[in-house]
Amino acid sequence: MTQYNFDQEIDRTNTNSLKWDNPLYRGKDILPMPVADMDFQVADDLIDTINTINEHGVLGYSLVPNSLKIAYQAKIKDSYDWDTSIDWQVWIPGIVPGLTLACATFVSSQQSILTAIPVYHPFHLIPEWVNRPLLTFNMVEIDGRWVYDFKEFEEQLKKKPGVFLFCNPHNPGGTVFTKKEINKIISLCNRYDCMILSDEIHADLQIQKNLKHICIGNLLPNDFPSISFFATSKTYNTAGMGGAVAIIPNVQIREKFIKHTQGIFPMLSRHSIEIMETSLTMKNAWLDHLLEYLRINHELLLAFINQIEHLKMLPLEATYLAWIQYDAEIVGDFQQKLYKNGLHVLRGDQFLGNNFIRINIACTRKSLETAMGIIKKTIDAAH
Numbered sequence: 604m605t606q607y608n609f610d611q612e613i614d615r616t617n618t619n620s621l622k623w624d625n626p627l628y629r630g631k632d633i634l635p636m637p638v639a640d641m642d643f644q645v646a647d648d649l650i651d652t653i654n655t656i657n658e659h660g661v662l663g664y665s666l667v668p669n670s671l672k673i674a675y676q677a678k679i680k681d682s683y684d685w686d687t688s689i690d691w692q693v694w695i696p697g698i699v700p701g702l703t704l705a706c707a708t709f710v711s712s713q714q715s716i717l718t719a720i721p722v723y724h725p726f727h728l729i730p731e732w733v734n735r736p737l738l739t740f741n742m743v744e745i746d747g748r749w750v751y752d753f754k755e756f757e758e759q760l761k762k763k764p765g766v767f768l769f770c771n772p773h774n775p776g777g778t779v780f781t782k783k784e785i786n787k788i789i790s791l792c793n794r795y796d797c798m799i800l801s802d803e804i805h806a807d808l809q810i811q812k813n814l815k816h817i818c819i820g821n822l823l824p825n826d827f828p829s830i831s832f833f834a835t836s837k838t839y840n841t842a843g844m845g846g847a848v849a850i851i852p853n854v855q856i857r858e859k860f861i862k863h864t865q866g867i868f869p870m871l872s873r874h875s876i877e878i879m880e881t882s883l884t885m886k887n888a889w890l891d892h893l894l895e896y897l898r899i900n901h902e903l904l905l906a907f908i909n910q911i912e913h914l915k916m917l918p919l920e921a922t923y924l925a926w927i928q929y930d931a932e933i934v935g936d937f938q939q940k941l942y943k944n945g946l947h948v949l950r951g952d953q954f955l956g957n958n959f960i961r962i963n964i965a966c967t968r969k970s971l972e973t974a975m976g977i978i979k980k981t982i983d984a985a986h
């Protein structure tokens with residue numbers, strides 16, 4: 604079986620990479636760690652799939668084959684123990700467009716959209732995009748995890764938002780929600796008649812080995828107004844290919860959603876369809892090796908950050924996106940200072956979290972070590 608080498612340095616410049624070809628970097632030596640994709644080559648089977656399509660060379664319109672539908676159904680059952688029907692599947696170009704369209708479709712112009720903060724930026728931007736008010740509540744640190752402030756959550760639900768946007772595992776912060784927490788979310792949304800849109804794109808990126816992803820859909824009655832979104836793209840590093848699936852058990856919700864996709868969502872490309880199917884059916888150790896590599900990167904960064912006086916990081920339960928808090932009185936504008944020293948990370952404000960940075964650790968160990976060196980140099984210079 605192939606032993607994947609995630610230490611291999613791959614030059615991603617001049618590939619139209621959002622992460623590496625940022626025009627801001629022109630003429631500068633910047634290590635980029637903002638955008639959530641990985642610096643690793645995909646599994647061999649995915650390269651074979653792409654090569655087969657390219658050799659055939661015909662790229663007309665495609666349909667989603669039954670084999671892909673069955674493969675996703677099996678994935679959801681095998682990995683998350685949720686029995687779903689293939690009739691519940693709606694294939695979409697990506698999760699963010701799916702969430703946006705669902706908000707535009709199911710939230711009336713008088714209603715608001717609720718989400719926890721800090722959060723992946725489209726969650727707090729979608730309300731602006733679809734012209735609905737945003738309601739937020741805070742995540743708080745309890746026992747070394749980022750969890751919901753359920754009191755605030757309920758206070759906001761009393762204002763009757765149309766939907767609650769759930770991110771599980773949570774980006775940023777990496778929380779894998781427990782069954783107890785998910786049941787509490789369900790009971791509160793049920794009490795205040797709030798639809799649930801659940802984004803589970805990071806479900807397979809478990810940093811803590813003992814934790815199991817729980818689908819909210821598995822704990823909801825089938826007629827509950829909800830949509831659960833899944834994709835293989837984050838796990839297998841194929842984000843540029845697009846493709847995702849919305850699981851919608853409630854038939855009225857499903858039909859209304861499908862109606863609103865028409866003329867708006869493009870058909871999936873042949874590449875996207877076949878990449879998804881290969882991701883779901885290939886039998887190789889790429890993901891196991893990836894997770895081992897990410898876990899070591901995570902351990903190194905966690906230990907490094909928490910021995911620096913003015914920085915703090917909670918262990919990630921899932922995702923490869925580290926969420927690091929800093930003391931702004933001592934460190935100042937940390938993100939800018941890091942950038943000046945050659946490291947680009949995202950400013951916490953982008954996720955509505957003050958005095959944080961978010962770092963993508965799905966990079967080679969060498970890049971991670973370079974990043975840690977720049978962090979150390981920046982902190983040492985700050986006091």
Ligand SMILES: Cc1ncc(COP(=O)(O)O)c(C=O)c1O
Pocket residue numbers: 639696697698699700723770774802804805834836842845846847
């Ligand atoms: C929580 C979350 N949802 C969705 C996405 C993007 O999904 P898509 O590319 O399918 O729109 C990301 C990308 O980082 C993400 O972190």
